[in-house]
Amino acid sequence: MSLLVTGSIGIDKVVTPFGAKENILGGSALYFSWAAVHFCKVYLVGVVGEDFPSEFDFVFVHPNIDARGLERRKGSKTFRWAGRYDQTMNEATTTAVDLNVLIEKSPVIPAEYAQSRVVFLAATHPDLQMQLLSQVHKPKLVISDTRDLWIKNHRAELMKSLKKIDGLVLNDFEARLLTEKVNLVSALQQIRKLLKPGGPRLVVIKKGEHGCLAAYDDSLFAMPAYPTEKVVDPTGAGDSFAGGLLGYMTAQKRWSPVIFKQAVAAGTIMASFTIEDFSLEALRRANRRTIGSRMREFRKMVAHGLV
Amino acid sequence: MSLLVTGSIGIDKVVTPFGAKENILGGSALYFSWAAVHFCKVYLVGVVGEDFPSEFDFVFVHPNIDARGLERRKGSKTFRWAGRYDQTMNEATTTAVDLNVLIEKSPVIPAEYAQSRVVFLAATHPDLQMQLLSQVHKPKLVISDTRDLWIKNHRAELMKSLKKIDGLVLNDFEARLLTEKVNLVSALQQIRKLLKPGGPRLVVIKKGEHGCLAAYDDSLFAMPAYPTEKVVDPTGAGDSFAGGLLGYMTAQKRWSPVIFKQAVAAGTIMASFTIEDFSLEALRRANRRTIGSRMREFRKMVAHGLV
Numbered sequence: 001m002s003l004l005v006t007g008s009i010g011i012d013k014v015v016t017p018f019g020a021k022e023n024i025l026g027g028s029a030l031y032f033s034w035a036a037v038h039f040c041k042v043y044l045v046g047v048v049g050e051d052f053p054s055e056f057d058f059v060f061v062h063p064n065i066d067a068r069g070l071e072r073r074k075g076s077k078t079f080r081w082a083g084r085y086d087q088t089m090n091e092a093t094t095t096a097v098d099l100n101v102l103i104e105k106s107p108v109i110p111a112e113y114a115q116s117r118v119v120f121l122a123a124t125h126p127d128l129q130m131q132l133l134s135q136v137h138k139p140k141l142v143i144s145d146t147r148d149l150w151i152k153n154h155r156a157e158l159m160k161s162l163k164k165i166d167g168l169v170l171n172d173f174e175a176r177l178l179t180e181k182v183n184l185v186s187a188l189q190q191i192r193k194l195l196k197p198g199g200p201r202l203v204v205i206k207k208g209e210h211g212c213l214a215a216y217d218d219s220l221f222a223m224p225a226y227p228t229e230k231v232v233d234p235t236g237a238g239d240s241f242a243g244g245l246l247g248y249m250t251a252q253k254r255w256s257p258v259i260f261k262q263a264v265a266a267g268t269i270m271a272s273f274t275i276e277d278f279s280l281e282a283l284r285r286a287n288r289r290t291i292g293s294r295m296r297e298f299r300k301m302v303a304h305g306l307v
Numbered sequence: 308m309s310l311l312v313t314g315s316i317g318i319d320k321v322v323t324p325f326g327a328k329e330n331i332l333g334g335s336a337l338y339f340s341w342a343a344v345h346f347c348k349v350y351l352v353g354v355v356g357e358d359f360p361s362e363f364d365f366v367f368v369h370p371n372i373d374a375r376g377l378e379r380r381k382g383s384k385t386f387r388w389a390g391r392y393d394q395t396m397n398e399a400t401t402t403a404v405d406l407n408v409l410i411e412k413s414p415v416i417p418a419e420y421a422q423s424r425v426v427f428l429a430a431t432h433p434d435l436q437m438q439l440l441s442q443v444h445k446p447k448l449v450i451s452d453t454r455d456l457w458i459k460n461h462r463a464e465l466m467k468s469l470k471k472i473d474g475l476v477l478n479d480f481e482a483r484l485l486t487e488k489v490n491l492v493s494a495l496q497q498i499r500k501l502l503k504p505g506g507p508r509l510v511v512i513k514k515g516e517h518g519c520l521a522a523y524d525d526s527l528f529a530m531p532a533y534p535t536e537k538v539v540d541p542t543g544a545g546d547s548f549a550g551g552l553l554g555y556m557t558a559q560k561r562w563s564p565v566i567f568k569q570a571v572a573a574g575t576i577m578a579s580f581t582i583e584d585f586s587l588e589a590l591r592r593a594n595r596r597t598i599g600s601r602m603r604e605f606r607k608m609v610a611h612g613l614v
Contacts, residue, residue: 087489088489089489089490182394182395182396183396183536183538184516184534185534185535185536186536189536207517209491210514210517210518211517211518211529211531213531213534220534220608221531221534221608221609222518222531222532222534222608222609223531223609224518224520224529224530224531225529227491227492227520227527227528227529228492229490229492229493229496231490257612258611258612259612261611261612261613262612262613265613299613299614300614301527301528301529302528302529302530302609302610302613303609303610303611303613303614304565304568304610304614305564305565305566305568305569306568306569306572306606306607306609306610307606307607307610307611307614
């Protein structure tokens with residue numbers, strides 16, 4: 001029951017209608033990990049530069065985070081990202097990005113992680129995702145994320161990589177870009193066919209405040225987002241969603257469409273915490289009680305009375 | 308157990324990426340009625356001009372449609388609307404509109420309809436909605452729809468009318484316009500407070516392909532749309548939704564948040580039929596078997612495994 005995540009660890013600057021924050025923690029691997037720790041042990045793989053502030057080291061310390069896969073690279077600089085959200089709080093506009101350590105050589109996956117059962121490859125160059133995956137020994141479930149950049153400029157490599165993984169989590173804009181279909185059900189059906197033959201073929205198309213469309217093999221469903229007035233900073237919502245989703249999946253012995261639906265609900269709830277505050281603040285404040293309570297509320301709200 | 312609807316009956320011209328159709332049946336009252344007939348008897352109130360083609364008279368003939376409230380006005384012309392949808396199949400762009408009979412004197416509600424238990428006032432001038440409502444004797448549930456035109460240009464009259472009704476069904480754009488809130492949960496909460504004090508206060512904010520956000524008193528929930536690849540013409544989806552919703556409500560002895568949620572599912576399913584073809588074609592083809600089957604599929608898809 002182990003979950004490996006490869007992704008970015010960064011220092012962010014974020015401007016939303018609720019304020020501006022500089023030098024705050026971010027990065028896909030951190031959001032993913034702090035969402036997943038509530039469900040299972042997380043094996044973190046990522047690189048920071050020697051400039052990574054020691055006051056942020058707490059983020060690698062959690063009973064359910066194994067950070068032996070964290071590399072602090074001498075002579076390198078940590079990934080930095082700056083973004084801005086308008087009133088609608090939908091997609092961020094990237095205002096500055098310094099990839100730094102992310103475009104140097106990729107991290108090495110520790111031998112102790114090689115037996116991981118579930119793997120999440122956060123969005124990066126598809127060749128790099130595959131190179132990381134090749135260091136894991138026969139994982140049972142491999143899910144990746146991607147971005148418009150890779151869809152637009154590295155389509156061939158991306159298509160090749162999809163044939164080797166069991167699932168893809170992406171947003172509606174990316175799904176339309178990847179499939180050239182406007183209808184999201186059509187897009188989802190097409191994405192299923194791009195994935196590894198014989199695997200469970202999981203697809204989640206995230207639609208932000210509108211929830212998601214998802215499929216486990218040919219079992220398709222839609223789920224709303226957790227309805228909330230408290231949206232302070234959407235950064236990391238997608239990675240927190242993936243963390244809750246795969247944390248929940250990893251904690252189960254067997255997988256099925258119903259387990260997957262519950263996992264999507266878990267991802268939805270973890271994202272709902274993340275957006276309530278800047279950086280990892282609200283996600284880090286979440287605990288077994290608050291998560292359990294919101295999960296029950298959400299599942300009841302969506303389903304009670306319909307079956 | 309009677310449901311009264313007041314709304315338009317029109318001749319439409321529609322262009323979608325799937326084709327163009329002229330001289331087809333449309334209008335809120337027709338879509339509403341043909342969705343509601345599957346659940347209860349519908350008392351139709353509307354006016355057409357003397358130009359209304361007799362080959363369209365079949366639309367008033369159904370075991371569950373009482374059309375004594377239909378007026379064929381001598382010397383007047385039927386409402387005509389033309390609209391176009393782009394690839395995304397979201398909002399229609401109105402390309403032409405002839406209000407004709409809709410801006411003449413309003414229809415009279417037959418005395419036989421005055422005892423209706425549930426009333427739906429399709430979108431029109433709020434004063435007209437109230438004038439129609441005044442002809443009904445103590446209905447148990449009154450729901451209305453509105454449009455950006457009335458929100459922008461007749462806000463005071465609209466606000467006054469909302470104080471006399473139990474529920475409002477509107478789309479996300481209209482909800483934001485009405486409340487000046489971007490967050491739809493906040494918008495919904497504000498709309499609840501605008502409705503008749505002491506009533507059940509039902510609000511549905513429709514989001515097209517993204518489903519809806521709804522509340523029965525303080526019981527709030529979100530529901531996805533029925534996921535489908537088959538979207539030919541979205542015209543009438545909102546009125547069919549309202550027809551399914553209120554038809555289902557009318558068929559129940561008592562109302563509760565759970566009954567309302569089931570009613571929203573019924574509305575969702577009726578809308579999913581409407582969009583599959585032009586005009587009322589797919590809605591008229593729907594029957595007890597196909598509706599029941601899709602309703603069970605949808606409710607299971609949304610809810611199975613979550614409670």
